[in-house]
Amino acid sequence: MPSTLPIADPAPRDGLLPSHSAAASAGADFGVYLHVPFCRVRCGYCDFNTYTATELRGARQADYAEQAATEVRFASDVLERSGVPARQAATVFFGGGTPTLLPSTDLGLMLRSVRDTFGLADGAEVTTEANPDSVDARYLDELAAAGFTRLSFGMQSAVPHVLRTLERTHDPERVPQVVRWAKDAGLQVSLDLIYGTPGESLADWAASVDAALECEPDHLSAYALIVEDGTKLARQIRKGELSQPDDDLQADMYELVDDRLAAAGFRWYEVSNWARDEAHRSRHNLAYWLGQDWWGVGPGAHSHVGGVRWWNVKHPAAYAQRVLAGESPAAGRETLDAATRQFEDILLRVRIRDGLPASSLSAAGRSAVAGLIADGLVDAKAALRGSVELTRTGRLLADAVVRRLVA
Structure with missing residues (x-):
C-alpha cells in the first residue's frame, strides 16, 4: 500500500x-x-x-x-x-x-x-x-x-x-x-x-x-x-x-x-x-x-466495489476523526470506465498462471499474440486453447507483454 x-x-x-x-x-x-x-x-x-x-x-x-x-x-x-x-x-x-x-x-x-x-x-x-x-x-x-x-x-x-x-x-x-x-x-x-x-x-x-x-x-x-x-x-x-x-x-x-x-x-x-x-x-x-470486490479498512486503505475504487485518508489521527464522526474516511475515489477496467483486467490477469482469455482482448491485442509467441513470451499451446499464458521469460517481461497487448 x-x-x-x-x-x-x-x-x-x-x-x-x-x-x-x-x-x-x-x-x-x-x-x-x-x-x-x-x-x-x-x-x-x-x-x-x-x-x-x-x-x-x-x-x-x-x-x-x-x-x-x-x-x-x-x-x-x-x-x-x-x-x-x-x-x-x-x-x-x-x-x-x-x-x-x-x-x-x-x-x-x-x-x-x-x-x-x-x-x-x-x-x-x-x-x-x-x-x-x-x-x-x-x-x-x-x-x-x-x-x-x-x-x-x-x-x-x-x-x-x-x-x-x-x-x-x-x-x-x-x-x-x-x-x-x-x-x-x-x-x-x-x-x-x-x-x-x-x-x-x-x-x-x-x-x-x-x-x-x-x-x-x-x-x-x-x-x-x-x-x-x-x-x-x-x-x-x-x-x-x-x-x-x-x-x-x-x-x-x-x-x-x-x-x-x-x-x-x-x-x-x-x-x-x-x-x-x-x-x-x-x-x-x-x-x-481477478477484479473482485473488497472493502479496505484503515488509514490509506484502498477499496473496490462494483467498478468504483476509493482510498482512505492516510494519517491515523485523521482517520480516527472521520470514523468517530460517522463519516466516510475516504480521501478520494474514481469510477472506472470500460477502457480502464479492460486495461486493468489485462494488466492483472496476464500475471496469473491461469492466464487471460484471448477473447477479452481487442482485435489489435489478439493480433499481437502471434508476435509474443514468436518472441517466446507467451505459451503457444495455451494460445491455441484461447488463453494468453506467460512463459517464464514472459513472466520476467510481464509489463512489456501488457504494453503489446493493449497497444
Whole structure:
C-alpha cells in the first residue's frame, strides 16, 4: 500500500456508491482488507503507509481496533444503502505495517467485527501478516482460536548482511521456530522473500531460498526489490552509499527461485507467488488480480466495489476523526470506465498462471499474440486453447507483454 495517494474525484462524506455499483457487483466475491499502520521501526526500502510510535501525533494504537471495527459497521451500512447485494466475506486479510504489534485480542476484535457484520463464508481464508520477532507460540495459538487460518511471515532474507541493508530487525534463525509454532497452531504458513538487495549475491539469494524451503511453508512469495522515491534506500543509492539493484542479477535470482521451488513441488500461480497446491494459493490476493470486490479498512486503505475504487485518508489521527464522526474516511475515489477496467483486467490477469482469455482482448491485442509467441513470451499451446499464458521469460517481461497487448 504505497504512502502516496492518487489524485481523483472527491469522495462523499456519506460514502454512498453510485447506482450502477449494485449491478456491477452481482456475482463478484467479497473480501475485507484491514490495514494496521503501525511498525516498531521503519525499514529503509518501505513506501507503505506506516507509522512508528513517534509519528502518531495524537492517535493511539490502543484505540485502533475499535476504530477499525467502527469502519466495518459503516461499510455494511453504506453497501446496504447503496443497494449492493449482501455477501459474506470470502477472505479477510490483515496487512500493514505489522498487524501483530497489536495484542491478539485486538486482531480478534477486528475479525469478530467482520464476522458479526458480514458473516464469513464457509472455508473463509483469514490471513495476517507478521514479523518473525512480533509473535510467540501463545500469540499464534490465540490467533488460531480467534478464527485466523493463515500467517504470512516477512522473512525477506536468511542472510544477516542483507537483512541489515533492508533494516529488518529479526534474527533469521527465528524464522523456522515461528513457522513451526504456526503449524502447531493449525495455521497455513506463507513466507515473503525479497531479492536484489544492494550487496546481495546470487549465492546469498540461493541460501535464503534454501532456508525458506527448509521451513516447509505452504506458500512462498518472492518480490524483486523496487527502489521507491522518497525512501531512505533511494537516498542512500542517490548518495552512492548503496548500489542500484541490477536488473540482470534480479532476473537470474528469479530463475533460481523458480527452479528451486519447482524442484520442491511448488507451482507458480502468479508471477511472484508459488504454492504447494491450489488449496494453498492466497485467495485474497487472487481476488485482487481477478477484479473482485473488497472493502479496505484503515488509514490509506484502498477499496473496490462494483467498478468504483476509493482510498482512505492516510494519517491515523485523521482517520480516527472521520470514523468517530460517522463519516466516510475516504480521501478520494474514481469510477472506472470500460477502457480502464479492460486495461486493468489485462494488466492483472496476464500475471496469473491461469492466464487471460484471448477473447477479452481487442482485435489489435489478439493480433499481437502471434508476435509474443514468436518472441517466446507467451505459451503457444495455451494460445491455441484461447488463453494468453506467460512463459517464464514472459513472466520476467510481464509489463512489456501488457504494453503489446493493449497497444
